[in-house]
Amino acid sequence: xxxxxxxxxxxxxxxxxxxxxxxxxxxxxxxxxxxxxxxxxxxxxxxxxxxxxxxxxxxxxxxxxxxxxxxxxxxxxxxxxxxxxxxxxxxxxxxxxxxxxxxxxxxxxxxxxxxxxxxxxxxxxxxxxxxxxxxxxxxxxxxxxxxxxxxxxxxxxxxxxxxxxxxxxxxxxxxxxxxxxxxxxxxxxxxxxxxxxxxxxxxxxxxxxxxxxxxxxxxxxxxxxxxxxxxxxxxxxxxxxxxxxxxxxxxxxxxxxxxxxxxxxxxxxxxxxxxxxxxxxxxxxxxxxxxxxxxxxxxxxxxxxxxxxxxxxxxxxxxxxxxxxxxxxxxxxxxxxxxxxxxxxxxxxxxxxxxxxxxxxxxxxxxxxxxxxxxxxxxxxxxxx
Numbered sequence: 001x002x003x004x005x006x007x008x009x010x011x012x013x014x015x016x017x018x019x020x021x022x023x024x025x026x027x028x029x030x031x032x033x034x035x036x037x038x039x040x041x042x043x044x045x046x047x048x049x050x051x052x053x054x055x056x057x058x059x060x061x062x063x064x065x066x067x068x069x070x071x072x073x074x075x076x077x078x079x080x081x082x083x084x085x086x087x088x089x090x091x092x093x094x095x096x097x098x099x100x101x102x103x104x105x106x107x108x109x110x111x112x113x114x115x116x117x118x119x120x121x122x123x124x125x126x127x128x129x130x131x132x133x134x135x136x137x138x139x140x141x142x143x144x145x146x147x148x149x150x151x152x153x154x155x156x157x158x159x160x161x162x163x164x165x166x167x168x169x170x171x172x173x174x175x176x177x178x179x180x181x182x183x184x185x186x187x188x189x190x191x192x193x194x195x196x197x198x199x200x201x202x203x204x205x206x207x208x209x210x211x212x213x214x215x216x217x218x219x220x221x222x223x224x225x226x227x228x229x230x231x232x233x234x235x236x237x238x239x240x241x242x243x244x245x246x247x248x249x250x251x252x253x254x255x256x257x258x259x260x261x262x263x264x265x266x267x268x269x270x271x272x273x274x275x276x277x278x279x280x281x282x283x284x285x286x287x288x289x290x291x292x293x294x295x296x297x298x299x300x301x302x303x304x305x306x307x308x309x310x311x312x313x314x315x316x317x318x319x320x321x322x323x324x325x326x327x328x329x330x331x332x333x334x335x336x337x338x339x340x341x342x343x344x345x346x347x348x349x350x351x352x353x354x355x356x357x358x359x360x361x362x363x364x365x366x367x368x369x370x371x372x373x374x375x376x377x378x379x380x381x382x383x384x385x
Contacts, residue, residue, distance in 0.1 A: 016028070110122070152176065153207070159231065161212045251320075
């Protein structure tokens with residue numbers, strides 16, 4: 001009996017012949033997929049053709065129009081297609097995300113399929129010949145610039161969660177030595193969002209980290225904090241945060257991981273997954289109770305003593321986590337910033353925009369008239385608030 005998974009596999013990984021011509025490769029696609037190639041490569045005057053007509057014309061037009069796409073690539077994509085072209089167009093041990101396979105296929109460059117019962121990725125022989133002749137997939141003069149911009153984008157989204165395209169361009173400009181043209185930046189961001197699952201770009205010109213639950217809420221909340229600038233980061237911090245699978249392991253993160261490994265039958269990888277899930281929930285603005293629920297998806301809290309110990313660790317982690325709703329500041333950083341500003345101005349506490357600092361003693365958000373958790377004896381609004 002054929003299952004849905006079998007049908008999906010057969011459709012996504014069709015039987016192919018190697019070497020593979022453009023016509024044979026394109027013939028395995030639906031008309032919608034062929035139309036996507038035409039649109040992605042900005043090939044005009046083909047919309048009236050039937051499927052066979054599209055196959056014929058795209059076989060001719062794809063090589064001529066690839067520069068519109070490859071000019072926005074970074075090192076990762078360029079080196080991958082160069083590697084496959086050098087191997088006569090065959091990659092017999094492919095390892096990409098599903099959307100990355102689709103990205104290359106819907107630009108007519110690489111085609112995933114089955115050959116002799118094995119999953120492979122094949123480049124049409126016409127492209128291989130052009131590459132070997134030196135006419136295709138050469139290092140684009142802007143590839144280093146694109147690579148830096150994409151890593152900066154990923155780093156900015158790691159710390160700020162969601163940005164308008166205008167905000168993103170402004171922040172990238174402030175951290176790069178390369179000349180930036182807005183149109184170039186838009187094309188690079190758009191192509192990167194199709195290839196990298198961590199970057200999402202919507203029709204409202206909002207770019208966000210894929211871990212963000214509600215990007216509109218982040219943009220709206222930040223707009224209310226007009227007296228608070230974005231938390232500053234150095235270029236090196238952003239480039240580091242833009243690395244694949246980057247995790248910011250501060251001391252409170254590591255304390256939580258060590259506690260879980262020591263007290264539960266859980267390996268380090270799962271302990272870090274739990275800590276990362278708690279950090280993501282915190283960045284999305286979840287309450288302590290909600291973050292505690294996230295932790296309980298990984299571990300049990302059978303006693304009051306265990307509950308208190310884990311809660312104390314989570315409170316410290318949340319207070320030290322750089323959060324999207326407050327422009328990349330951690331609550332403890334923002335409270336210190338506000339307290340410092342108040343002392344300098346000698347005008348009492350700064351206006352609102354404080355983060356929700358959580359008291360370590362009672363695990364609740366600190367109200368403006370509550371005693372300050374720093375134990376100064378003053379009300380929170382007169383001290384760290």
